[in-house]
Amino acid sequence: MGKTFQKPQCLADTITHYCPGCTHGIAHRLVAEVIDELGIRGRTVGIAPVGCAVLMYNYFTFDFQEAAHGRAPAMATGIKRVRPDLMVFTYQGDGDLASIGMGEIVHAANRGEKFTTIFINNAVYGMTGGQMAPTTMPDQRTTTSPFGRKTVNTGMPIKIAEMLATLETPAYITRQTLTRPKYVKKAKKAIKQAFTYQMENRCFSLVELISTCPTNWGMTPLDALTWAEEKMLPYFPLGVFKTPEGD
Amino acid sequence: MTYKHFIDSDICKGCGICVDACPKNVLEISDKLNNKGYFPAFQARPEDCIFCAICCTMCPDVAIAISEIEEKKAAQK
Amino acid sequence: MVMEAFPLAEKYRNPVMILGDGLIGQMMEPVEFPEHLKTEPSNKDDWATSGMDTRKSNQRNLVKTLYLDPAELNAHNLKLKAKYEQMEREEMRFEKYNFGGDYKALIVSYGTMSRVCRTAIDRLKEDGLEVAMLRPQFLFPFPRPAVFDAARKESCQAVFSIEMSMGQMLEDVDRSIAGKRPVYWYGKCGGEVPTPEEVMDEVRKIVK
Incomplete structure (x- = not known):
């Protein structure tokens, strides 16, 4: 019984700037572990978004580029088309991907660009101070919706995974979460699958990860995990929404 | 073989997720501050630890490591 | 280019x-x-x-x-x-036109407009009025020293920034000349192209 656990090689020794209990750290580690396991560290290029994860390049030990807000898929398209042998992934939050970068991600997915996107959905703009995001839950309080999100004039949260899955272009689209150990393990499997599809040059892949933002939600890290499970998961169901043909 | 459970108390931000996740209730939050001003987690009941690595899986700051301390055997997984 | x-x-x-x-x-x-x-x-x-x-x-x-x-x-x-x-x-890139003689005026113009100005300059030459043109090929870095030198020529009385815009280049030309010569703007917008005659009239209005 028992097993060893060490920090993956892809992660630097830097202490992250994330708040205590922020699931960005878990997502970072999963990506690093997957890249280690696939042995692709030497040919991976990551693309940092704008948001809390803008400094993520400090925590990884492979090539990184920083994109303008929401434009990571455009940058990834460029890199992947010039150098199809490189493994390219973008790591974007919901403020970045679902709001300003909506056009980029939809067209990149529709063109079937063969890179991987890790989409962190924590229902809020983290870095800028907890403003309402397109994925904010109905009645959720944020700094720009102090009385709770009113769906009458702001609509319902956007389900990115389901929306992209409606595209006819083959893709691997899945939604996972990081709220419990069993989900974390599944999330890692999904990320590995996404990178594997890219390695096989099969299709675009997107892994949405339901995450927490204890600071901006105004909760303790544990309450935030519970809130994500109780409030977000019923609306954002987990699962695989699309796989390329033959799988 | 024996394992060593190690929490880097200067990386830990004391979020408490590991304390909640631990199936054997081994971990607790310390009442001593670390370098960054957080109260880090520590092994309050190390004898109960089964080295399942669930705390490692959930730690957002990769502050927990488990390593072998005995000399390696050939058929080691 | x-x-x-x-x-x-x-x-x-x-x-x-x-x-x-x-x-x-x-x-x-x-x-x-x-x-x-x-x-x-x-x-x-x-x-x-x-x-x-x-x-x-x-x-x-x-x-x-x-x-x-x-x-x-x-x-x-x-x-x-x-x-x-x-x-x-x-990387300063520009083209000089009709710099040979003692020109009375200097036109700074770019793009399609510079071709029109070229015709205007040729016709003015036939009438006995020498006008030179400096055509910036790169807008950055703007050929400030070249415009400055060309405008400072003894015979040159005025500088014209002729554009198909409301004077987007005027400030650059003005800045290059640093008050040494008066700078005038002429241009049209919205897809209208000034004719050589209009350019000639404009020059003649100022330069006798």
């Missing part, structure tokens, strides 16, 4: 913007492509995110513009400034 843009972008690691106007956009002209116009930046292993395996290096490369430390950002801005200054030294 469009083909030059790519080597320039590589040389300076800087975006190059190609400006055109509506006429160029809707026009066709035969062009010849040179055989080989590929340039590789020489020190790309120092910065390109080509994968550590490609570079056979353990050092990762990072392309970023976010410098949170003020001193670091200041240093970065100084580096960019040095780059822009190098461009000003090495």
